[in-house]
Every structure is written in C-alpha cells, then in structure tokens.
Amino acid sequence: MSIAPLLDARGLVKSLGGKRVVDGVDLTCAPGEVLGLLGPNGAGKTTSLRMCYGFLRPDAGTISIAGHDLTSAPDAARQALGVCTQDDTFDADFSVRGNLEQTGRYYRPRIPDLKQRTDELLDQFGLKEYEHHMPEMLSGGYKRRLMIARAVLHRPKVVFLDEPTTGLDPQARVAVWELIASLRTQGMAVVLTTHYMDEAERLSDRLLVLQSGKVRAGGLAKHVLGDVVGEHVVVLPVNTMGAEGIQAWLTSRGLSASTVLANWHLPLDAAGLAAFVAAFPTLRYEVRIPTLDDLFLALAEEKSSGSRT
Amino acid sequence: MPTSAFIPAFAWQSRAILGRHWRVHLRKWHTALLPPLMEPLIMLLAFGVGLGSQMTALTWNGTSIDYLTYLAPGILAYTAFMTSFFQSLFSAYVRMHFQKSWEGQLTTQVRLEHVVWGEAFWAASMATMYAAMVCVVLVGFGAFGSLTLHWPWLLAALPLLFLGALAFSAIGLLFTATLPSMDHMGLPFFLVIMPIGFASNTYFPLPDLPVLNQISLVNPLYHLCEGLRWLLITGEVHWHLAAAAGLFVLMLLVLIPINMRLLRRRVFGDG
Structure with a gap:
C-alpha cells in the first residue's frame, strides 16, 4: 500500500509576463521523503514552488497540502506548510529569538508551547548563544539556520527549501544538510531546490528535473541520469587528433557533445560506447559514470539545440 | 466593488500584523514619543503664538478669532494626514522592499491582503495616537489660558481622525505599490502632500x-480641517464633517482594491 503524499500538486500551469513558465507540472512528496527539484535557471522551479506555498496563484491545476486544498482551505493548508525562501526574509526589528516568537504569532490555532518550542529550536539549530542578537549580525550559515528554524516552528508537515545553501561555505553547507536530514527523520515531506548537484544527490530520495516549465525526468538519481544523460560519459580534449571525425560520427548518430573548458563530454549508452570504441580504437579518453553535473550540461545542450531549430 | 478586498480587514491575520507593529513601537516608545509631542508644540508656539502675535485677528465664519485658535484644529487634522501618509509610504516601503519582512510574513498563514490591512491599520493607529498627543498639547495651551476650544469634542474627533488616517494611508500605500525606487520618494510629496496641504485651510484661510x-x-483634508474648526471653535457638528467622512469612505472603497492588485503585482510579480 502506497503512503498518501503530503504534497500533491497536479497539472500546475503558470504564465508570467505573457510567457508560460510552468506548463503542466505534477509534484508529489510523501512523509519522510526529500524531493529534489532540479533544472537550469528559468526552468520553472521557483515558480512551481511559489505556487505550492501560496505566493502565486496557478492559472490551472490543484495543490493539496496534507489533504487541504490550498485555494479553498488556505489557512489549513498554510498551517501545514513551512517555507525557507531563497532570500533571507527575517524581521529586522526582532532578535533571533524574537523572530521565532513573532513568526509563531502568525499561526492559528496558536502554538500552545511557543516559548518551549522556540527554546527547543534554538538548541537544535545551534542558535542559543545568538538568541538575543539581531539576525543581520549572524553569519550566512547561521542566517540560513534561523530561516529553516522559522520554517519549521509550527511543526509543518511539508517544508519547502528554496536553494537553502546558496552562498554558504562548505562547513556551513554540511551543517544545513544535517538539519535537512533531521527534518526527514521527523517525518516531514521536504521539497528542495538547489543548484548544487552534490547536495541534490546526497539529500534527495527522488529527483524531479524541470526544463522550460515541464517535467523532463523524474525518479531516483540513477534513473534520471540514465533517462536524460545515458549510462556513460566519455571525456576527451577538444583538440584531440581527428576531432573532425568524432564530430562527424556524433552527427551521423544524432548525438552532440557538451564542451566544458577544453573538454568534450559525450553522454553515451552501452551500445553507443561500444560503437565509439570500435570507431576510434586508438583514441585516448576517459570513461566515467554520469553525474548530475552532466545532467545540467545535457539539459543546457538540449535547450540550445531546441532554440536553434 | 470587490468585497474580497475588505473582508480580510476583520481577519485575525490583519490584527497579528498590527500587533507586530505595536510590539516594535512599544520597544522604542521613549524615543518615538518625542517628535509627536514636540512638533505640534513648536508649530503652535512658532506660528500660533509667535506669528499670531504679529497678526491682527482672523475672520473665520464671520467671526473674529485669534490665529492660535484658527490654527489648532488645522494642526490636529494635518497631523493625522501626515503621520498616516508617511507611515504607509516610507515605513511600509522600507519593510516591503529593503527589510523584506513582508515576504517573511507571507510564508505563514498571513496573506498579502492581511499585510496591506495591517499596514493601513497601523498607519491609522499611529496617526490617531499622534493626534491624541496634539490634543494633550492643545489642552496644555488651554490650561495656560492661551486657547479656548470646546474641549469635550476633542475626544469625539478621534474616531473621525482614525477614519481619515485610514483613508490617507490608502494613498500612501498606492505610492508604495507604484514607486519604482526610493529615489522617487519626493514625488508623492509634490503630487499629494503639498497640493492637499496648501488647498486645505490648515495654516491659512484660502x-x-x-x-x-x-x-x-x-479635498478631504479641507473638509476635515473645517469640520474640526466648527466642532472645536463653535461646538457645532457641521456638514464638513459628513463630507470628510464621505470622502474618506470613498477613498477606501476605491483605493484599497487597487492597492491590493498593484501590490500583488509588485510583491509576487503576479496579477
């Protein structure tokens, strides 16, 4: 028996400035699951998220949060969701503790143990020693901790984290990752957008790849990579002897390579790799398994070839 | 008329936003108290007493009155107008654009309609509070025998001043929704404050x-000034008060739905 998703968004469509930026996207996330939402800039990730937490009204589609329809029962739905936006949106007139307590006053029914819950989060997020500081005095990592603490103050069932670690140093990123992992263990459904592929891979149980406002691929990381990129990536210098021959071989098979710095990255399936080896037996190159970085490169390549045709 | 813009005025979320502003204000009341007390005091001393002593008596409504008496109701009305406009424009703009505290509030059960009403109520509350302080200053002048008004009507004027301030806050929020940047803050002063102020009988008869x-x-400020003058100088409830109230209600009915729409576009890029 499958568990009912806490986030269930179906057929989301949104146009902004006359352009359709989200076009029929479905998003679901189950309790204790982390859904990684990926895609290049302009893919529709943030717009999809902003619809799911009520900032934008979808032109079409339905959004249900823990069984509450966001349009017809906004208060109940919003009670069940928490949001950590891309930008820091603290209340600059309140201290770290004050921010948490004030946020608690924006919920009904009232949080009965607001003070106790605030203390608990200050401890859990390592903010206790800064509780009387103003948020702008915190480092980037601690600001993000406060943002996430504020998002979960009212014990939501679904948490949206929009690029929660952008701009953080590696140590601070790891600390935020641990906090996100702890949300999962508490049974929350976590929807995460990020540009860091290692982050998406480490944290997400499932990935959803958006491109040009549509779902391009979805599922486990390895399946998504297989669908979009292929099973292998061949890496070889652009100035390889016989580069024209390789170009011609790729063109004849309807394939294209991404160029990263001075290297070509050729995504190939098993049969394609065997054919490549047979076609260029003396060539020196590296074969590796694909990563989510290759996924981004492949999507960018698809987008640019789409815009060329 | 879209009633959906007005129903959120009565929601707990709007009160929660108002409560947030009160909480912040009460923390710095000791510094915040000084300007609203000093400003009318200085204005009444400088203009009412200082300039007034250089003037012959004014004729208002066919009666000869001294300048301080003429000025007092005007200052009361002007305080409500300016305080509300400034709060809903400058302070709300800073909270929306620079502090991003609106966005933080909007990630909770609070929606944009509640933030807008919360800001409007706060601007009106603050303006009424400042007007009440002007009343205290006026009573002080009365205690020293410099001013004679129908004192009980001062209290009765406060609800109308609240309504007026609420309406003026709607104009302020209109500019908050439309000003491209902080550099354009001078525009509303030239476009709204100066014309309304000069054509209002606040400081001198037109x-x-x-x-x-x-x-x-x-001009709603004109009717408010004149209505308060009749009320406080003669003790009469004049039609100017009804005209002021009518214009205030009209301003709210027209501007609040427009503000909601424009602010939705500004804050979310939607609509």
Missing part, C-alpha cells in the same frame, strides 16, 4: 478664488 473653492470641495 483666498476666495472660484478655482480654489472648486478644488477644496474634493
């Missing part, structure tokens, strides 16, 4: 020109 008479008829 010259009897047909054009000015026509303009002042649709």
